[in-house]
Amino acid sequence: MSDDPETVRQIAELAPGDRPLLVLDVDEVVLEFVRPFVKFLETQDLLLKTDSFRIHGNVFDRSTRLPVQDQRVTTLMTAFFEAQETWQTAVDGAAAAVAELAAAVEVVMLSSMPHGHRPLRRRLLDRLGFPYPLLTTEAAKGPAIQRMRGGGGRPVAFVDDIPNNLLSVQRAVPDARLFHLMAHSELRALLLPLPEGIVAVSGWREAGPLIAKALKR
Numbered sequence: 485m486s487d488d489p490e491t492v493r494q495i496a497e498l499a500p501g502d503r504p505l506l507v508l509d510v511d512e513v514v515l516e517f518v519r520p521f522v523k524f525l526e527t528q529d530l531l532l533k534t535d536s537f538r539i540h541g542n543v544f545d546r547s548t549r550l551p552v553q554d555q556r557v558t559t560l561m562t563a564f565f566e567a568q569e570t571w572q573t574a575v576d577g578a579a580a581a582v583a584e585l586a587a588a589v590e591v592v593m594l595s596s597m598p599h600g601h602r603p604l605r606r607r608l609l610d611r612l613g614f615p616y617p618l619l620t621t622e623a624a625k626g627p628a629i630q631r632m633r634g635g636g637g638r639p640v641a642f643v644d645d646i647p648n649n650l651l652s653v654q655r656a657v658p659d660a661r662l663f664h665l666m667a668h669s670e671l672r673a674l675l676l677p678l679p680e681g682i683v684a685v686s687g688w689r690e691a692g693p694l695i696a697k698a699l700k701r
């Protein structure tokens with residue numbers, strides 16, 4: 485079960501349901517993260533190199549060309565999340581595709597981030613057309629989704645851009661249908677081949693019909 489007591493509390497607040505369950509990560513799945521973060525860095529005369537799959541170590545000073553220390557990168561990411569309402573936008577096609585799916589399934593968004601950012605992310609998601617429940621976790625996603633599913637064995641699908649999160653769900657909910665979606669195509673191209681059982685999709689136009697099919701009882 486989930487290791488994060490605040491996530492457990494948030495799950496308990498969800499209305500109990502037996503519809504098929506679709507759980508969506510937020511950054512890079514329904515909200516653009518990398519593209520706006522690059523623009524945010526530009527305002528501070530910094531740049532993000534996107535030739536390897538990480539952020540720490542890849543932020544550089546545009547004038548000196550020197551890498552930015554890890555601690556400052558962490559501070560910059562926190563500042564970005566605090567200003568996310570100014571910067572982050574919806575992933576192309578996401579709002580319409582998820583709305584269509586939500587007619588037949590229960591949609592829950594599960595974001596790995598400090599719980600303190602939940603209220604402003606909630607406001608942003610509402611504004612961008614994602615009125616579904618938003619849960620935050622500071623622990624692994626698999627146990628949280630196992631708990632959300634409940635005991636009835638309803639179908640589960642999960643979409644994330646981080647392979648480790650998909651693997652966490654594969655371990656905790658072995659029959660969950662797993663989809664890898666990352667809005668930033670340049671970074672997506674750098675990913676190692678995905679583990680078995682994870683379906684790679686290039687965007688929401690492709691993902692929508694595949695998820696609908698996966699969640700059919």
Ligand SMILES: [Mg+2]
Nearest residue numbers: 509511512645
């Ligand atoms: Mg993400």
